[in-house]
Amino acid sequence: MSLDFSGQSIIGTAVFSIVVMVIFWFEYRRTRGRLMVREDQMKRRMYELSILRELGERIGYSLNVQKIVEIITGSLQKLLPYSTVAYMLSAGDEHDRIDFHITLAESVSKGFVADVRARMLKSFSALFSKEYAESDIEESVSGVVTDPANSKEVRSFFHVPIVINQKPAGILTVASTDPGLYRTSEEVEILYTIMNQASEAVSKLLTVLEIEKGKLNSMVASMADGVLMVDTHNRLLVANPVVKEILGVSAEQPTIFDILDSTSGFFDLRTKIEQSVKEDKLIVEQELRLRQRFLQILISPVKDKKNQPLGSVILFHDITREKEVEKMREDFTSMMVHELRSPLTGIRSIAGLLKNEKIKNEVKKYDEFIDLISSNSTSMLDLVNDLLDIAKLESGKFEVFKRPADLRKTLVQRVESFASLAEEGKITITQNVESEVPQTLSFDENKIAQVLNNLLSNAIKFTGAGGKITLNAFVCKKSEDVSAFAADRKVPWPAFQKGMVCPMDSVIVSVTDTGVGIPEAEIPKLFNKFQQLSTAVRSEKKGTGLGLVIVKGVVEAHGGEVRVLSEEGKGTTFYFTLPMEGKA
DSSP states (O other), X not given: OOOOHHHHHHHHHHHHHHHHHHHHHHHHHHHHHHHHHHHHHHHHHHHHHHHHHHHHHHHTTOOOHHHHHHHHHHTGGGTOOOSEEEEEXXXXXXXXXXXXXXXXSSOOOHHHHHHHHHHXXXXXXXXXXXXXXXXXXXEEEEESOOOTXXXXXXXXXXXXXXXXXXEEEEEEEEEEXXXXXXXXXXXXHHHHHHHHHHXXXXXXXXXXXXXXXXXXXXXXXXXXXXXXXXXXXXXXXXXXXXXXXXXXXXXXXXXXXHHHHHHTTTOOHHHHHHHHHHHTSOEEEEEEEEXXXXXXXXXXXEEOTTSOEEEEEEEEEEOHHHHHHHHHHHHHHHHHHHHHHHHHHHHHHHHHHHTSHHXXXXXXXXXXXXXXXXXXXXXXXXXXXXXXXXXXXXXXXXXXXXXXXEHHHHHHHHHXXXXXXXXXXXXXXXXXXXXXXXXXXXXXXXXXXXXHHHHHHHHHHTOOTTOEEEEEEEEEOTTOBHHHHHHHTTOOOSOOOTTOBOSSSEEEEEEEEOSSOOOGGGGGGTTSTTOXXXXXXXXXXXXXXXXXXXXXXXXXXXXXXXXXXXXXXXXXXXXXXXXXXXXX
């Protein structure tokens, strides 16, 4: 009996081939599965990178969270199935509104949209720890149209919180009519990753911009002009302290309504802002009156690099000082015309009379006319000299020429020279120069005489009949209280102010009158050019307003200082110091 091994060999070979094929098939399936997983991972990674690249390219340095969310929602169809995708963001305005936008991938019903909105509002309130109502929402819808006949409900959804710089900004929600979605999906994880990376990038940029904004705010806060900035929705972005002070706004963090309320009585700011943006031009209001201020207001549109409007900047420039200077200049011109016209008219009239042969033969009258010409021309020369002195003081070229001189003699002479003028006004003028006042001191005799002339003439001008003018001079030691010295010597000052000490051993010279006095609010104006006080206006005893400026300049050039003590209705004291270090 013989065996046929050829058949068994064929069967064995076939079985071996089948086993190899099965093994190969399983290995192929396993390898193909791994490749598909890796391919899916690669696709998701490529999707993640493409979204992040798109965010970088389209956003740049923008901090517009809405734009970021729109880019992400616009590409979600490549990642996972959904019926709607929506976002809910805080509008960040004074009304605390919520921006809600939903994109429809399917024609769902309005009820479906309302359900998504309600779920998001509940989560939004929890995220911000604040109760919000449907009335707080500003809604917008895009995508396909709604279908009232579609009765499908929300069967699957998930929320992704939007956090910027560790602060909640809103919610992104994906919803579907299909059940069982978004439970273990890796695509959902990618969405979380993308949102987190986008938020982290914006947070870093926000930190940088906050630092730069802090620098900018510090600069704006230190500006002398008032500055406002509003965005395209008229929301107030910047309001520096100066503008709040100008407009009288007391709120620590004012809103645009505070600003508009403060300007409503004199200027329609909202309309001008809208006009500036619409016409793309700078609007300038040259002069507006706001209470005691004069303002120049400039409104300019602000744009980004793509020429898109960002808002408006408003500059409030206080021109009150310029208006005051302009008024002083006008008053000065009027004063100069008045002061020069009278002596010039007198000189011209007298010159005309001197041509008369009859007058020439009357020697006495002729001499009187010559004296008048001399007096008028001297008056004009004094005015011109005052103006020259002021010009030198302002340019820093004013000089005094100190030399040893008899101070006591200068004081006595000045009082005696005004005796006749005081007598005409029925005013008593006296002097009291104490014995410790040095007879010889180093000072500019002509300039100090000019100081005394100005002080004595002012005292006579503003003292009525029966009044009294007293010149006092005494020595005050270093660090001693001037008022205490004056009180001890029974100097008749109308007021004493403690705490004013002599910085060095000094001679104190004071001119005290019993005249109309000076209102306390006007004392700071005394040493300003061309200033006319209310007492001068009421008494119609106007002057050039230059005398006291020259007094201050002369005394300070000697190293001394000028002070004023006054009570309205009781009189005024001007006193100045001359350092004893100039003693010869």
